[in-house]
Amino acid sequence: MNTLTTYLWKEWREQRATLGVLAAVLFAGVSAVVAALPAKHADDPLVFQGAIAIALLATIMSTGSDLLARERSGTGLGFLERAPAGLAMVFRAKLVFFALALFSAATYGALLATVAALLRCGELPQRLLDGPAPWLLGILLGVSLWVFAVSAWMPASALTFPGTVLLLAALAWPAVLAANGDPLYKPTPSQVLVFALLCLAGAPISAWAAFVLGARRGRSRSWAALAGLAVAALFFAPSWAWAAGRWHSLVDAPFGIQNGWVSPNGRHAFLNVCRVPPPAIDHDRTYAWENRSTAILVDLPLQDWRIPGTVDESVFLGNSSCESRQVIGDEREILQLELVDGGKRSIYGLDEARALSPEEVRKAVPQGPSPLDFGLDFVPSRFWVYWAGLGHRLHYLKEIPGEDNHWAALYRDLDGKIVADRDAILPRDSMHSGSGEILVRPGHWLIRHDLTRGESWERVDPVTFEHDEIPGISQSDSLGPLLEDGRILVVSRGEVFTLDPDRGERAPLRLSGRQGFALQSIDRYWIPGHVSSPGIPLDRPTVVRLFARGEATLGLLDVSQGSLRIQSENTGMLSAILWTKGSEAIVQEDHQRLVRYDVARDERELLFSVDELD
């Protein structure tokens, strides 16, 4: 036998009684469980996984917590220290022995469960490692290493397990934060891998520091515990530093406006503000940032602000991604304007919603047609009403007893004379299904298809559902938005026209203001919380949003005068337009400021800046 083998023999000699008892207890336990289960459940993977987990857990709690602690408190340490192989060999043998014990325990547990299932129901268990079992086993093995490490610090084997729980609770706090779903502490997969490897490598090194360095040359037990803890802290430090860095980046991050609404009279602004998320947040967790935001109410003329709810309460007014009225089931009064608690993520979380005061609701709640106005004889349990060109779209959950529920949509013109089902306009088996937009207007309705190579347009007769091309446009033209009379704006090679899609007649508009702006498209934009028609009025100037390559600015469109004035250069990026009246618009710039523009006079006035919040 070589030196390692003799040391392994010594460990076996000391642990064999414990392991023998464990084997007997496990045999009796698994046999009893399998015998008590109905035969059809005897091959359940849970029995198999449970037997392995219990075998591992028992081995960890008995052998793992005892190997180093027993040596530290026993009489043989001085003898081992005097042996030429030294304590390093003792440690190596114990680590190898523990690994062998774990492997043997897992194998033994698996064999017991397999044989028991075979005898009970005559079949081998299937799908043995389905579900979270591999993860749980991995975590169990990771914990086992730390149990082994902590046993080198503790004065008695019995204290090892509670000590491990305390250590992991204290030092693995970043992992707890990440597991808790906090988007701030969501690491990338590579970071998870690095932290997990550090955690796994740290355990045996910490155990080595405590047992080998800590025990030799007459060092005290507290010295050993400090050495082990220091190494543990060293290996946990990167994850802690990372978590602290994340926390610090948030604390020092500037505030930003997530979204906002301005009341129809232009007096108040509801803004959801939060610290700007630091980069590298996992994309699918960014939504959770809304839970961190706080709603503030800004009095725009007085340029004063207050928090109407509490910190971490956000305001949601309608659907945040389109102009609409959001109503769910019978809770419309609550959900017409809801303040959501910081812990809430889903807009369906009615239990955590609370209503604003009636006055606050009156200021900001949009009104629109009800589902009954679309010809339904019932109110769906879930529905949304959106603008669709000059008409409306009802998006609702269609519930048919005995069948799967599915989402359906109805389109309605402004007078309610024509109501059409989306499936009739865009047959499910046609190329039109999928993303796209239907613009309701007098005469033909227009359909925009979002294709990978760009958008394409066609028109449809809402009565006969016949499709054909829109006359008077070319492939490269950009269309939209609609005018109140049903015409549509067309941007063609930097020039702007109005187009009658029924007749194909085009009329040019005169451009003025900023020179050199290579106009590509025009957007009527949406203003959340407002129900005014998205059709551009004919009798008064209207603010529109103009796009060039990589740039956006405001424009003032006057259809009666046949002109479009382009705003001089903006001072920031137009995040959203929140309110308009005549030639004035209140916009959100760079997610930082609310600014009032008067496009006709080329004036700019700062109304609110998040700098005031610090």
Next chain:
Amino acid sequence: MNALLSIKSLCKRFGRREALRGVSFELAPDTITVLLGSNGAGKSTLLRCVLGLLAPDSGSAHVLGRSPLREQRAVLASIGYVPDQADVYPWMTLRELFRFLRPQFPTWSDERARRLAERLEAPLEQPFASMSRGEAAKAMLAAALAHDPSLLLLDEAFSRLAPPVLEQVLATFVEEAPADGGAALIATHDLNVAARVADRVLVIDQGRLTADVEIETLLDAAEGARSLPAALRDMYPDHAIQEQLA
């Protein structure tokens, strides 16, 4: 002369207590030296420094020119050590102890181990837990001598042994003690043991080496005195060991 063990200005402190205060001496090959001192005088601390189990605060110890701190494995492989009390595992038998130690000592001899066990009448199959003090001491001595160490260290190994056992152990020790360039250092507080086996006596008191005398000189002095302790007292009249030897 190449010293087998060289101790230079060795100091070791435990908190406020100075266990060793500038101890210096050398052991020549083919010698048996007794380190005489009362309990707490620093004998065990000195031996632990030689084994590399304690790091001195200052000074140095070298075994065959090697530092026990830097080359501990090689140093320990050349040393045989017998503690005052057997500290191996209670479940272990002498045969298992031999098996455990064998791969760690390049000079280990199964034949020598068997012969020593027989000569000392140490029980091979009996766990240490059930051995008497004498049996355990004999077993530990057999294990310490089985690899024919260059340096043998005994830490009060002969204390509290029954007279017949002591005779048997001393006889074996004298015959099997390191020879051919080896040396032995025996820490004890029993001057009679020293007189039986030693070539030289070192006296340590309160961590300081206070006397260093050849046994022949001591024995010559003893002829004119009533006893060995009396001879030592005559040679070192102001020595603190006076009270201990009284």
